[in-house]
Amino acid sequence: MNMDITIDWQHVALLIIDMQHDFAAPDGNAYIDGTADIVPAVSRIAHAFRNAQRPVIHIVRLYLPDGTNADICRREYIASGASVVAPYTSGAAILPALLPDVTKQPNHRNLLAGQVEQLGELDYAIYKPRWGAFYRTPLMDFLTEQGIRSLVVAGCNFPNCPRTTVYEASERDFSLGIVPEALSGIYPKGLEELANIGVNVIAGDTLFAV
Numbered sequence: 001m002n003m004d005i006t007i008d009w010q011h012v013a014l015l016i017i018d019m020q021h022d023f024a025a026p027d028g029n030a031y032i033d034g035t036a037d038i039v040p041a042v043s044r045i046a047h048a049f050r051n052a053q054r055p056v057i058h059i060v061r062l063y064l065p066d067g068t069n070a071d072i073c074r075r076e077y078i079a080s081g082a083s084v085v086a087p088y089t090s091g092a093a094i095l096p097a098l099l100p101d102v103t104k105q106p107n108h109r110n111l112l113a114g115q116v117e118q119l120g121e122l123d124y125a126i127y128k129p130r131w132g133a134f135y136r137t138p139l140m141d142f143l144t145e146q147g148i149r150s151l152v153v154a155g156c157n158f159p160n161c162p163r164t165t166v167y168e169a170s171e172r173d174f175s176l177g178i179v180p181e182a183l184s185g186i187y188p189k190g191l192e193e194l195a196n197i198g199v200n201v202i203a204g205d206t207l208f209a210v
Contacts, residue, residue, distance in 0.1 A: 002093045002103065003088075005175050005176075005198035005199075005200065006175060006200075007147050007150045007152070007175050007177050007200055007202075008150045008175060009052075009150070010175055011050075011147050011149040011150060012054055012148065012149070012150040012151065012152060013054060013055040013056070013057055013143065013146065013148045013150075013151055013152075014045060014046060014047075014049045014054065014055070014056045014151075014152050014154065015059055015133060015151055015152070015153045015154070015165060016042060016046065016056065016057070016059065016098060016155045017058065017059045017133065017153065017154065017155030017156060017161045017162045017165060018060065018061055018086050018095075018155055018156045018157070018161050019035075019039070019042060019058070019092065019094060019095050019098050019155050019156055020061065020091070020092055020093060020094055020095070020172050021090055021091050021095065021155070022084050022085045022090070022091035022092065023035060023061075023085070023092050023156050024036060024095055024156055024184075025095065028091060029082070029083055029084050030082075030084045031079075031093050032156050032157040032184055032185065033184075034185065035156045035157065035184040037183050037184070038155075038156075038181060038182050038183065039095060039097055039098070040097075040148055041154075041179065041181040041182040041204055042098055042154050042155065042182045043098055044204060045152070045154055045179060045182055045204055045207060046098055048207045049122070049152075049207075050100065050120075050121075050122050053122065054122065055122050055123075055124065055146060055148070056097050056122055056123045056124070057089045057123075057124045057125070057126060057139070057142075058094050058098070058099075058106075058119070058123065058124065058125045058126070059125075059126055059127075059128055059133040059137075059139070059155075059161075059165070060085070060086055060092070060094065060106070060111065060125060060126070060127055060128070061085045061092075061127070061144045061161075062086070062087045062092055062108055062111060062112060062127055062201055063078045063084050063085050063086060064078075064086075064087065065078070065079075065083075065086060066078075066079055067079035067152070069129050070157065071131065073131055079106075083204055087108040087109075087112065088108050092108065093105050094106070094125070094199070099119060099120070099123060100119065100120035100121070100122075100123055102120070103119045103120045104119065104124065105119075106119060106125035108127075111125060111126070111127035112127055114127075114137070114138055115138070116142050124142070126138060126142070128161075130164075131160055131161045131164035131165075132161070132164035132167075132168040133161070133164075133165040133167050133168065133169075134165070134168040134169070134172065135168070140172060141158070143174075148174075149174065149175065150174060150175040150176065150177070150188050151169050151174050151175075151176055151177070152176075152177040152178065152179065152202070152207075153165055153176065153178050153183075154178070154179060154182035154183060155170070155183065155184070156183075156184045156185070157184050158183045158184065158185040158186045158190055159185050159187040159189075159190070160185075162178075162183055163190070164182065166178070166194065166197075166199060167197070170197055170198070170199075175198070175200070176198070176199045176200065176204065177200040177201070177202045178194060178199055178200075178201060179201075179202050179203070179204040179207075180201060181204055182204060
């Protein structure tokens with residue numbers, strides 16, 4: 001089967017997955033090991049996209065206190081009283097280092113209602129209720145409206161949400177790229193598996209060099 005899997009750098013967007021305080025800061029309530037280490041790389045990539053006038057889309061989780069919108073394996077834990085990326089809390093905030101210099105945090109009420117929140121000239125936020133960024137979200141419609149054909153995926157934590165998002169995007173015929181130093185939890189077998197489905201493995205310092 002012949003298929004063009006080359007990144008279309010004129011029609012590309014960056015997806016930053018779950019880089020919120022509770023997951024990505026060492027003092028967060030559900031810190032994922034190694035996620036703080038990728039913040040500088042994700043920040044550099046986000047700046048590269050903005051400088052190239054390409055969209056940066058922050059995909060976030062928001063767990064309601066009763067756990068009803070959590071993945072089934074986490075529902076009981078959240079409902080028991082654990083506060084993890086709870087709406088309207090600092091734990092749910094996107095790391096400031098990954099946002100434009102002058103911006104605001106997204107309005108969680110609007111996100112939970114399924115709206116795309118614009119955070120800056122090129123930055124947007126979208127809430128996802130499960131692992132993948134396309135499941136019951138406005139992401140596909142937004143990308144279509146923006147004329148996006150390719151995606152670069154970064155963030156936390158590769159075995160769960162970034163990997164699911166990559167497969168969902170592949171099913172929707174986007175050409176894809178990842179930057180290993182901008183994905184927490186990445187491992188050699190995972191890189192091999194991504195290459196096997198046509199995902200481009202990109203060195204971060206080469207972004208928009210052509």
